[in-house]
Amino acid sequence: MIPLIEINEIPEGLLRLKDARDLHLLLPHPTLLYLKGDDKAPLFVSVLLHGNEDAGLFAVQDILNKYQERRLPRPLIIFFGNVYAAKEGQRRLDGQPDYNRVWPGCEHENSKEARLMRKVVRRVKSYEPFASIDIHNNTGKNPHYGCINSLRDDFLYLASLFGRTVVYFETPTGVQSMALAEHCPAITVECGKPHVAHGVEHASEFIETLLHLEDLEHHHIDHRAVDAYHTVATVTIDASHSFSFTDKNAEIRLLSELEDDNFTELPVGTLFAHVRAGSDARFEARDDKGNERFDDFFTIEGDEIRLKKMMMPAMITLDERVIRQDCFCYLMERIDVDEDEAREVERVCMMAET
Ligand SMILES: [Zn+2]
Numbered sequence: 629m630i631p632l633i634e635i636n637e638i639p640e641g642l643l644r645l646k647d648a649r650d651l652h653l654l655l656p657h658p659t660l661l662y663l664k665g666d667d668k669a670p671l672f673v674s675v676l677l678h679g680n681e682d683a684g685l686f687a688v689q690d691i692l693n694k695y696q697e698r699r700l701p702r703p704l705i706i707f708f709g710n711v712y713a714a715k716e717g718q719r720r721l722d723g724q725p726d727y728n729r730v731w732p733g734c735e736h737e738n739s740k741e742a743r744l745m746r747k748v749v750r751r752v753k754s755y756e757p758f759a760s761i762d763i764h765n766n767t768g769k770n771p772h773y774g775c776i777n778s779l780r781d782d783f784l785y786l787a788s789l790f791g792r793t794v795v796y797f798e799t800p801t802g803v804q805s806m807a808l809a810e811h812c813p814a815i816t817v818e819c820g821k822p823h824v825a826h827g828v829e830h831a832s833e834f835i836e837t838l839l840h841l842e843d844l845e846h847h848h849i850d851h852r853a854v855d856a857y858h859t860v861a862t863v864t865i866d867a868s869h870s871f872s873f874t875d876k877n878a879e880i881r882l883l884s885e886l887e888d889d890n891f892t893e894l895p896v897g898t899l900f901a902h903v904r905a906g907s908d909a910r911f912e913a914r915d916d917k918g919n920e921r922f923d924d925f926f927t928i929e930g931d932e933i934r935l936k937k938m939m940m941p942a943m944i945t946l947d948e949r950v951i952r953q954d955c956f957c958y959l960m961e962r963i964d965v966d967e968d969e970a971r972e973v974e975r976v977c978m979m980a981e982t
Pocket residue numbers: 678681764765766
C-alpha cells in the first residue's frame with residue numbers, strides 16, 4: 629500500500645524549497661494539503677505526477693508565498709504526487725506505473741498506485757471542487773497548452789484562461805484530468821520544459837486567476853479565441869525495435885528536426901524516419917480505441933517513413949528514455965469548436981462509452 633499523507637498546514641521548509649529532489653525530506657509520501665480560504669468551493673491542483681516536471685511545485689510554492697499573510701480567496705487542495713520519482717529527478721521510477729495513467733477509469737485498477745488515486749479522488753470529491761488543474765512540463769519544444777477531455781463550454785472557458793492552444797483527447801485513459809472531469813471542470817496544463825521560469829510564472833498566474841474567479845459557467849466562449857485540436861493517434865515504437873536520433877545502426881533512425889515541428893501542420897509526404905535496410909521495423913500508430921492504424925497515417929517508401937496525410941504532431945521529444953516510457957509523439961487534427969459541433973462531439977463520445 630502507498631500511504632497518503634493528509635495535512636492542513638504548510639510543511640516547514642516548503643516555501644523555501646529550491647529543488648524538487650529534496651521534497652521527500654518534507655513529504656516522504658504522496659500528500660494532500662488542504663488550505664482554508666474564503667467560503668467558496670475549493671480549487672484542486674496536482675503537481676509532480678511526473679517526478680521530473682517541477683513547474684507545478686514551484687507554481688504552488690509561489691502562490692503559498694504570496695498568501696502567507698493573507699487568506700486565500702477560496703480553499704486550495706494540493707496533491708503532491710510522485711515524490712519518490714521526484715527524489716531521483718525522473719518521470720517515474722523503473723517498476724512504477726506512470727502516476728498519470730492510474731486514476732479512476734484506468735486499465736489496471738488493482739495496482740497500489742490506482743488505489744492511491746482512487747482515495748485522492750474520493751477525498752477531493754467530498755469537498756465539491758470548483759475546478760481541477762494538473763500541472764506538467766514536457767521534454768520537447770512545445771508551446772504551453774491545455775488538455776481537456778470534454779468540449780463543454782465550462783471546460784473550454786477554463787482552457788482559454790490558460791492559453792489559446794487546447795488539445796482535446798479521449799486516450800490515454802487513467803489521467804488525472806479525465807478522472808476529475810467527472811466532478812468539476814478539469815484541465816491538464818503543459819508548461820514547456822522544466823526549470824524554465826516562464827513555465828512556473830504561467831502556471832502560478834493561472835492558479836491565481838482561478839482562485840479569484842467567481843464561476844466557470846455563464847461565460848460566453850468566443851470559439852475563435854481558442855485553437856482546438858483532437859488527438860487522433862499516439863505514435864510509439866515497439867520495444868523489439870531499436871531506434872535513435874544519432875546511431876546509424878538503429879533499426880529506426882528518427883529525424884531530430886521534427887522537434888521544431890510540434891504544433892505545426894505538416895504536409896503530406898513529410899519525412900519522419902529512415903528504416904535500416906532489411907528491417908521490417910515501423911512505428912505503431914494507435915487511435916483512441918487502441919487500434920493499430922499505421923497505414924492510415926504513414927507510408928513506407930524505400931527506407932523512408934513519410935506522412936500519408938496532413939497532420940500536426942505534438943510532444944515530439946529528443947529524449948530517447950521518454951520515447952520508450954511514453955511515446956514518440958501524438959498526431960492531431962484541428963477541430964472547429966462551434967457550439968453545435970461541441971454538442972455533437974459530446975453526444976458521439978457518450979454513445980461510444982455506452
Ligand atoms: Zn507530465
